[in-house]
Amino acid sequence: MTESVPVSTLRRRRRRVVAGGGALALALVAGTAGCSSGSSGSSGAGSSGKTTITVAGMPATTSPKTRQQFLDAVAAFEKANPKIKVKPTDTQWDARTFAARLAGGNAETVLTVPLTEPPGLIARKQIADLGAELKALPHAGDLDPRALAPATAADGRVFGLPVTEYALGLVYNRDLFTKAGLDPDKPPATWDEVRAAAKKISDTGATGYTQMTVKNTGGWILTAMTYGFGGSMEKKVGDTYVPALLDGPAEKALGQLAAMRWQDDSMGNNHLRTQQDAERDFAAGKIGMMISTVNSYNRYITQYSGKPADFGMAALPQQNGGRSTLLGGLMAVVSAKATPAQRTAAVKWIDYFYLKPAYDPAAAEEQAVAQAADKLAVGLPTLPFYSAAVSDPVNVAIGRHTNIPTGNFAPYVAGVGKLEYQVEPPVAAQELYGALDTAVQAVLTRKDADPRAELAKAADRLGPVVEKAQAP
Amino acid sequence: MSTSTIAPESVPVVAAAVRPSPPGSRIARWRGGARHLVPVLFLLPTVLVFGLFSWWPIIRSLLLSFQQTNLVEPATWVGFDNYQTLLDDPLLGKAVTNTLVFTGLALLIGFPLPLFLAVLMSELRRGAGLMRVLVYLPVAVPPVVAVLMWKWFYDPDAGLFNEMLGKVGLGPYPWLQSADTAMASLVVEATWAGAGGAVLIYLAALASVPTELYEAAELDGASVRRRLWHVTLPHMRPVLLIMMLLQVINTFQVFTEPFVLTDGGPEDSTVTVLLLIYRYAFVSGDYGAAAALSVSLAAVLAVLSAIYLRLTRAWGTK
Numbered sequence: 001m002t003e004s005v006p007v008s009t010l011r012r013r014r015r016r017v018v019a020g021g022g023a024l025a026l027a028l029v030a031g032t033a034g035c036s037s038g039s040s041g042s043s044g045a046g047s048s049g050k051t052t053i054t055v056a057g058m059p060a061t062t063s064p065k066t067r068q069q070f071l072d073a074v075a076a077f078e079k080a081n082p083k084i085k086v087k088p089t090d091t092q093w094d095a096r097t098f099a100a101r102l103a104g105g106n107a108e109t110v111l112t113v114p115l116t117e118p119p120g121l122i123a124r125k126q127i128a129d130l131g132a133e134l135k136a137l138p139h140a141g142d143l144d145p146r147a148l149a150p151a152t153a154a155d156g157r158v159f160g161l162p163v164t165e166y167a168l169g170l171v172y173n174r175d176l177f178t179k180a181g182l183d184p185d186k187p188p189a190t191w192d193e194v195r196a197a198a199k200k201i202s203d204t205g206a207t208g209y210t211q212m213t214v215k216n217t218g219g220w221i222l223t224a225m226t227y228g229f230g231g232s233m234e235k236k237v238g239d240t241y242v243p244a245l246l247d248g249p250a251e252k253a254l255g256q257l258a259a260m261r262w263q264d265d266s267m268g269n270n271h272l273r274t275q276q277d278a279e280r281d282f283a284a285g286k287i288g289m290m291i292s293t294v295n296s297y298n299r300y301i302t303q304y305s306g307k308p309a310d311f312g313m314a315a316l317p318q319q320n321g322g323r324s325t326l327l328g329g330l331m332a333v334v335s336a337k338a339t340p341a342q343r344t345a346a347v348k349w350i351d352y353f354y355l356k357p358a359y360d361p362a363a364a365e366e367q368a369v370a371q372a373a374d375k376l377a378v379g380l381p382t383l384p385f386y387s388a389a390v391s392d393p394v395n396v397a398i399g400r401h402t403n404i405p406t407g408n409f410a411p412y413v414a415g416v417g418k419l420e421y422q423v424e425p426p427v428a429a430q431e432l433y434g435a436l437d438t439a440v441q442a443v444l445t446r447k448d449a450d451p452r453a454e455l456a457k458a459a460d461r462l463g464p465v466v467e468k469a470q471a472p
Numbered sequence: 473m474s475t476s477t478i479a480p481e482s483v484p485v486v487a488a489a490v491r492p493s494p495p496g497s498r499i500a501r502w503r504g505g506a507r508h509l510v511p512v513l514f515l516l517p518t519v520l521v522f523g524l525f526s527w528w529p530i531i532r533s534l535l536l537s538f539q540q541t542n543l544v545e546p547a548t549w550v551g552f553d554n555y556q557t558l559l560d561d562p563l564l565g566k567a568v569t570n571t572l573v574f575t576g577l578a579l580l581i582g583f584p585l586p587l588f589l590a591v592l593m594s595e596l597r598r599g600a601g602l603m604r605v606l607v608y609l610p611v612a613v614p615p616v617v618a619v620l621m622w623k624w625f626y627d628p629d630a631g632l633f634n635e636m637l638g639k640v641g642l643g644p645y646p647w648l649q650s651a652d653t654a655m656a657s658l659v660v661e662a663t664w665a666g667a668g669g670a671v672l673i674y675l676a677a678l679a680s681v682p683t684e685l686y687e688a689a690e691l692d693g694a695s696v697r698r699r700l701w702h703v704t705l706p707h708m709r710p711v712l713l714i715m716m717l718l719q720v721i722n723t724f725q726v727f728t729e730p731f732v733l734t735d736g737g738p739e740d741s742t743v744t745v746l747l748l749i750y751r752y753a754f755v756s757g758d759y760g761a762a763a764a765l766s767v768s769l770a771a772v773l774a775v776l777s778a779i780y781l782r783l784t785r786a787w788g789t790k
Binding site: 120 | 560754
């Protein structure tokens, strides 16, 4: 799947639609693949003895304060590390251009990627093992293993560090709740309650609940729902993972959608929605509820001009013994083409720019001030990377600049604390999401579609892919 | 038979001032070689650019289709494994079928429509210029913008089409939201977007038909339909044949419409071969399989083109 924007408040990633670019980009990859070498391209150790690294993710010029803060951080970092030269770029993660740039030796040394990407990048050996460098970091011992889990391989090696992380939850429109006679301070906690609320909202003329369904988001959200029904998408049999789509919870999750669509007619008419489509219509007050990320609030206010007072968020609804949710967010990773010296410099930079604001109150406050000046959200309830002793002073510092309606996130904060965080399915997650997109679309666009049969089709399609991905 | 090797008018100015060398001498041979070398030198930059940016990637794609690579480590040869991956993918058959359906529908709707419009416009006595602008306008709109506009047209809730049809008591229709109608909806958009260019080419071809033939046909009492069938179309055969071939090649490679409007849905009903290539490369990171499918598609199109040209050669020049 593709969680479109990242995040942290520092960046707003604009998904650029590529028209007709598939074959061309592939040709470019093919053309440059032969030209690349195993070295790190242009950003290696220079004759001056300095190690040069390129870092992606510089905020766009549309956020001047955070961009300047980024550049100031680069200057301060170089001053503190005179042997390291940092070249920032405002490139945002894009799987299409990444492949071509990696092939041509032009991929940045440090990249920030959505949490959905590291498993595939690790499997393809396109990002570097950061285990040795990680141990040398300040507060390394305080890092929460859950925060590292999305970029941790099955053998325990760590390939990325957290930039921002949050649990998926139920985003809802408080105004529509009120109009439908629902209490916006008591949002649904179970999927039965979601269904009942969606029906009431749809009776007012709005869409009660919507589901993203394309570009792998259908599978992504269905996976979160399945976690909420107490299941998982893949399970280990012996030493290998196999799809667990027919174990029950996924079928219940898909059945829930089918019931809301065809029995209640509470999901509207549009069932080919991207994440942007859903967020745009949600901000316009046309949708009552959807599963999304905490960070969607940033896009809600900056891209879609939504009313802050109408935005509500609760923890992912749970049912049938479920008590977990899916993690979302961003990780910083290092290109596999980086030299050892570049890798060390890159992790130093990641620590300085991304981790320090999570353990150093002064750095956190400086970042919060810049974000607030750019009218980006400050104070969103994200997952702390460190133990409470380290994180609490940071939260106090950020809290002085909070500009979000914190009360609207109270149900989320209260609910998510009781849940376990689960990461993406471990093997071929993107292919899994793609196959599940088809299943979700089937039950939402065809009345006679049987959820179990659709999941069986997805499992058949996925089986060989999962097997191949684990082949020695 | 003359033994002269260089025609006087083709002798370079500098060389012309020099006394002609005896035929067969070393200088004459050198001049002959130089004469052939000059065009080669002029061609060289173009050949280099084409080689670097067109042919080399094609060759690399061919090689990549037999390799496995993560673009970091050296690629490894895997024989026909990537082609086997394609054959094992249940989505391949669906993608090929969908692509054929798109191509067929596009031929059925998209091929005759521009011809019809061109003939109609060529008959106009007034407003032909305005009509040309209006018909060509969609071509000037950037493809992604056009497709996004059509996304709104097709919106099941507030879309233009359902709004208009609703006013006369029809619909709402699912358009892109149903596996039964999604592909046809894409063809309609693609036809709208591409018709303008074809119309201009047909108009140019129509202008080359000698007016005397029409006048003679009119004197003989031929109706408009008979004039079209017996005068216009025969003269346009070469253009029609090449346009049909280009359309087939283009529609086989349809990508923008399904990528932006449906992402292959609903239920994979609009997954095309190019969209599958895209997914292999940029979603799954399987560049080898993507290259294998690209090479397969190119091979199929090359064979189809060759057969088509051979079959239609006689007809096109008759």
